[in-house]
Amino acid sequence: MVNGGAVNVRRYGRLWAATAVLVPVLAVAGCGEQGPPSTPAATAPAATAPTGTAPPATGTVPAPPVPTGTDGTVKNDHEPGPREVLVEVNVNGGLAGVRNQLIVHYDGTYTTRSGTESPRTGRMTAAEVAELRAALEDPAYEKVPTRPTGKPVADGFQYVLTHRYRVVVTADGDRPPALQRVFAALPDGGPPTSP
Incomplete structure (x- = not known):
């Protein structure tokens, strides 16, 4: 019985040790649908663009407008070259x-x-x-x-x-x-x- 008790103590001791490591990690990471904790950088006001313009999105290029007719079909007003x-x-x-x-x-x-x-x-x-x-x-x-x-x-x-x-x-x-x-x-x- 002493041997069996020693095994149980070792097994449960490891479980408690794992729980002790895991609980602080979960507390820092947060649970549920909350986002990460805010930092001073995240709450700092964003730089503003001059009046009347929106700041450009990083890494994006605006797509040119697609010409459409009154029926919603795409129209192409481009005059093609002779070899097209x-x-x-x-x-x-x-x-x-x-x-x-x-x-x-x-x-x-x-x-x-x-x-x-x-x-x-x-x-x-x-x-x-x-x-x-x-x-x-x-x-x-x-x-x-x-x-x-x-x-x-x-x-x-x-x-x-x-x-x-x-x-x-x-x-x-x-x-x-x-x-x-x-x-x-x-x-x-x-x-x-x-x-």
Whole structure:
């Protein structure tokens, strides 16, 4: 029994020693949802900025305002450079499972990629570029749904058009007139659908 008592004294002695160390730590750290104790530096008044301005936040850069239209959509009034992409059209699907692409730049140059063939390049006339831009900037085009709304066509093609920040996904048999106008203005009516 003496041995058992000695073990208990050692075991509980360690527990009391751990508690004696832990209690002051908890008292200093605080419990619950209180914050750390205030220090004179934390209660000192902050430096004030000149009247009418707010002090800048450390390490932050203010974001430029995002231009939006009356309908809440993002508007981009930036006049693009001639080599920037005016529109990109990707087509995939069909029986052969094609994945082709057409990229048109603001200067009228375009590149068509079809399967594993070498890219083909060309140039639209100024009038053709103007017609394509007018079709893409038509308010009716902004109302075209961004996802297909009709019944899918078996083994049909899916088209993904990207103009500035707007992406429109459409499929065969699902082209409202405003979207058809865009396709009619594209070189060769859009990217090739052959493998």
